[in-house]
Amino acid sequence: MSEFIMNNKNIPTIPFILLGFILCAVGGAAVVMTLVNGHEAMYGVTRDVPWGLLISTYAYFVIISTGIAFIGGLAHAFGFEKYALISKRIVVLAVVILLAGFTQILMEVGSPLKMIYMMISPNFKAPIFWMGLFYGIELVILAFELFLVFRKKSSHWIAALTGFLALFVGVLATSNLGYVFGSLSAKAWYHGIYFSVFLVVSGVTAGAGVLVLVHYIVYKGRVPAGISDSLTSLGKLMGGGIGVMSFLYLWKMISSISTSPGDAQVAAQALISGAMSINFWAGEILLAVVIPLLLIMTAKGRVGNIALAGFVFLIGLFFTRYDFVIAGQLPLVKEGFIGSVQLASYKPSMAEWLIYLFGFGVFFLLYFSAEKFLNLETEHH
Amino acid sequence: MERRLFIKGLGAITLITALPFTDALALDGYHHVDPVRDGRPKKKHNYAMVIVQNRCIGCKACELSCKKTWNLSEKPENYRTKVMYIGKAQSFNYRRSWMPVLCNQCDNPPCVSVCPTSASYKREEDGIILVDPKKCIGCKTCMAGCPYDARYYDERIHSVDKCTFCQPRLEKGLEPACVENCLMGARVFGDLNDPESDVSKLLRKAMSYHVLKPEEGTKCNVFYTTRT
Numbered sequence: 158m159s160e161f162i163m164n165n166k167n168i169p170t171i172p173f174i175l176l177g178f179i180l181c182a183v184g185g186a187a188v189v190m191t192l193v194n195g196h197e198a199m200y201g202v203t204r205d206v207p208w209g210l211l212i213s214t215y216a217y218f219v220i221i222s223t224g225i226a227f228i229g230g231l232a233h234a235f236g237f238e239k240y241a242l243i244s245k246r247i248v249v250l251a252v253v254i255l256l257a258g259f260t261q262i263l264m265e266v267g268s269p270l271k272m273i274y275m276m277i278s279p280n281f282k283a284p285i286f287w288m289g290l291f292y293g294i295e296l297v298i299l300a301f302e303l304f305l306v307f308r309k310k311s312s313h314w315i316a317a318l319t320g321f322l323a324l325f326v327g328v329l330a331t332s333n334l335g336y337v338f339g340s341l342s343a344k345a346w347y348h349g350i351y352f353s354v355f356l357v358v359s360g361v362t363a364g365a366g367v368l369v370l371v372h373y374i375v376y377k378g379r380v381p382a383g384i385s386d387s388l389t390s391l392g393k394l395m396g397g398g399i400g401v402m403s404f405l406y407l408w409k410m411i412s413s414i415s416t417s418p419g420d421a422q423v424a425a426q427a428l429i430s431g432a433m434s435i436n437f438w439a440g441e442i443l444l445a446v447v448i449p450l451l452l453i454m455t456a457k458g459r460v461g462n463i464a465l466a467g468f469v470f471l472i473g474l475f476f477t478r479y480d481f482v483i484a485g486q487l488p489l490v491k492e493g494f495i496g497s498v499q500l501a502s503y504k505p506s507m508a509e510w511l512i513y514l515f516g517f518g519v520f521f522l523l524y525f526s527a528e529k530f531l532n533l534e535t536e537h538h
Numbered sequence: 539m540e541r542r543l544f545i546k547g548l549g550a551i552t553l554i555t556a557l558p559f560t561d562a563l564a565l566d567g568y569h570h571v572d573p574v575r576d577g578r579p580k581k582k583h584n585y586a587m588v589i590v591q592n593r594c595i596g597c598k599a600c601e602l603s604c605k606k607t608w609n610l611s612e613k614p615e616n617y618r619t620k621v622m623y624i625g626k627a628q629s630f631n632y633r634r635s636w637m638p639v640l641c642n643q644c645d646n647p648p649c650v651s652v653c654p655t656s657a658s659y660k661r662e663e664d665g666i667i668l669v670d671p672k673k674c675i676g677c678k679t680c681m682a683g684c685p686y687d688a689r690y691y692d693e694r695i696h697s698v699d700k701c702t703f704c705q706p707r708l709e710k711g712l713e714p715a716c717v718e719n720c721l722m723g724a725r726v727f728g729d730l731n732d733p734e735s736d737v738s739k740l741l742r743k744a745m746s747y748h749v750l751k752p753e754e755g756t757k758c759n760v761f762y763t764t765r766t
Contacts, residue, residue, distance in 0.1 A: 196676075197613075197693040204615040204690045207678035267676015268696045274655035274673040285679050286654040342754060343648060343685035491622065491639065491687045 168375045170529040177522030184515020187508045188264060196267060199508035205501035206486045210509040211265035213479040214516055216334060218258030219292060220356050220478075221471075223327030224364030225251040226299060227357075228391070230324025234317045239387040243368060245306045245533045246375075250367060250524065251323070252299045255292070257520040264512050284336045291330035298323045307531070331357050338485065346413065346424035346485035355405050362398025363474050365391040366449075366467030373464035375528060380460045389456075392463035395470065396453040403446050420488035427487050427500060433480055440476025444469050578645045578757055583664040584730040585703055586759040587717070588740050588747070589638050593724035596621055596636040600716035600725060607704070607715040616690050618701040619716055637762075638725065640716070641688035641701035642750065643667055645757035649680035649689065657697070665759060666705050671697030685754045703727070730759075737761075 191199045202209040229247040232240035240247070263269045272289070279286050302319045305311045335353030342348050369388045372380060380388060413425035428437040449470040456462035487500045505513075527533060578584070604610065604619050619640035647667055650658045657673035658680050660666070669680075674697035681689045681698060692699040704714035712718070717727040728735030740763070741747060747763035 195693045196691075202678075204681070204687070207681040207691065265677075267678070267691055267693075268674065271655070271673060271675045271696075274657070274675065278656045278673060280651075280653055280656045282651045283654040283679070285652065285677055289654065337679065340652060341648070341679075341683045343683055486682065489687070490685055 167377070168528050169377060170525040173374075173521050173525035174529065177518050177520070177525060180514045180518025181522055182518075184511045184513075184518050187511030188515060191264065191508055191512070199506060201504050201506040201509060203501070203503065205489055206483065206503040208265075208482055208486060209503055210479065210505035210513055211261045213475075213482040214513050215258050215261035215265060216356070216482065217475055217478045218254050218261065218516060218520075220331050220334065220360035221363045221367055222251045222255035222258060222299075222360075223295065223331045223357075224360030224362065225254065225367060226295065226323040226327040226364075227361045228364050228368065228394075229302070230320045230327070233320025234324065235321075239390045242384050242387050242535055243372065245535045246371060247368065248299060248302045248306050249527050249531075249533060250371060252296070252303055253520055253523045253527070254367070255296055255299065256523065257516045259292075259296075260519050261512070261516050264515075284333055284340050288330060288333045288337050291326055291333055295323065295326045295330050298326055306535075327360075328357055331360050338482075343490055344485045345416070345420035345488070346481075348421075351405065351409050352481070355402065355409070358398055358401050358405065359474060359477065362395050362402060363471060365395040365398065366470045366474075368467075369395070369460065370464045370467040370471070371524075373460055375533075378461060385458075385460055388460050388463060389458050392453055392456060392460075392466065395463070395467060396450060399446055399450055399453075399470065406441075420490075423488040423500070424484040428480055428484050432487070432500065432502070433484055436476050436480050440473055441480060443473070445473025445477050449473070579662075579665070581663060581665050581731070584759070585643065585664050585666060585708070586728065586730045586737050586761065587640070587703070587714070588726040588737050588744075588761045588763060590724050590726065590740070590764070591637060591762055592764045593722040594621065594636040594638055595722055595724075596623065597721055599719045599721055600638060603715040603719035604701075607707075610699075611692065611694060616692060616699070618688075618699070638716075639686065639688070639750075640760060641667060641703075642686050642756065642758035642760040643701075643703060645759065646755060648683045648685065648754075648756065652679045652683045654679070661705075664705075664708075666703050667700070668702055668705065669698050669700060671695045671699075674698050685751050685756065 231237040332353040335356040338347035338352050369391050413421040416422050427433050449466040452462050452466035489501050598621050622637045624635050655673045657670045689698050689700045713727050717725045726736050726740050728737035744763040747761045749758040
């Protein structure tokens, strides 16, 4: 199948590039200050809560990236032609969002230069080693896919294989990221296979949301009929994904609350009725589930509604990521042996918020520069 | 006569049923740390510490000596060992209100298995867990994975730091600083492979003892007792 889609030269890129510049400048200042003053002086993470906003943002970005790559894999390797019509933007978005995620992890770890030791003296038992390896390979695969989609002529067979590898390695990377948390038996909220599954599903769901939203923006609301069907199909994928996520989350909550007494229960209570309840009800439930589902169900093929659903869902999903990372650390491990129940507290510092914005700045700057200077319309497949 | 026989029979059955659990009841404490019987790796030395909780008066000399010996940062949360206070509401026994904590030098250490660069490692010869600051990337997974809150990130060395049982002092034939400076003898250190060491004798003599969070299956080498 092949379909020519009119080249869209009238893309509103400049405001987004400017926004990207501003966020990169402000966030970049925080990056420099953190490199000079050190994490201890600049970050709000503590001995009790060693993983904070930046780990959450890292997970947010890289899981969306692999979700987008998953959709690209469906297009190239499994013949979902509707998605193939937007394959250039799929690959560019996956690469840019992955890079945005890498900015966060580089600023989160204490000594990123020492990551060379992951190659010199790797610990094959450590899930975080595999996570790093898989995301590294994913970047290489996506870079090759990028090369392929911009080539005038490329073998369909190679494109299919590359798409499949991006999907496969992306799922491995994301499920392994879930296992970085899931392997920690000291943290009952994280422990188990739940997050390995949940993160993959939420990544594909978010990937669909990003693709619809970005296309709606670049076409300024007037999406050509050729790709309107693709976006409507992505809307259905997003709706289904939110449904599966809600189902998984419901059982996670039920199993955590009924695990009494235990740290998983304490974490769940902190979300439902404790310190993080506003995040949970307003962010995770309203923005990530209720509003997007309502918008998708009432869309009736209107891409605008689906794009809005994607936008709201992407905001809500950030709360889901943040809450999951933080809630798991709130029950203090030492409380287990001194016999009292106190919760840790964590509040991101200003520097952490600015570096968080830096990640978004990198995304806006790189992606809309690509829109500005490259032709991201998929002309044939 | 029949009733007597019944009671005797009941007693015999109770004894037979209870026999397999006598080890779990810690009547013979040393068996709990037998490297063969509970699947611990064999080591040249099996260094361990016994905390006699009812001897601890909460003076925190151990905390201070540790900080001084290893020149730890002033930041309160940067400690290798800490004396935790167990509120009186939880205990009517004043002498049980203090709980010194430190790295348990686990024989099945979760911190080592999650370290991506092998910066955290367990010495085969004596089971002490160390961190190589040169390799530590500061991902803090070991901190999140430790069930005992035994680790912290030291910005000055750009690495996670933890108790080492004062390994450099051991090599000089000295005891750990916290043990040497404990006013009440609440911390006892030694080699479990040596039946005549203080820890072996203490565990043999103790009416009961326990490790922290045994459900984690970490096989700790720090033991707590109040009944010596």
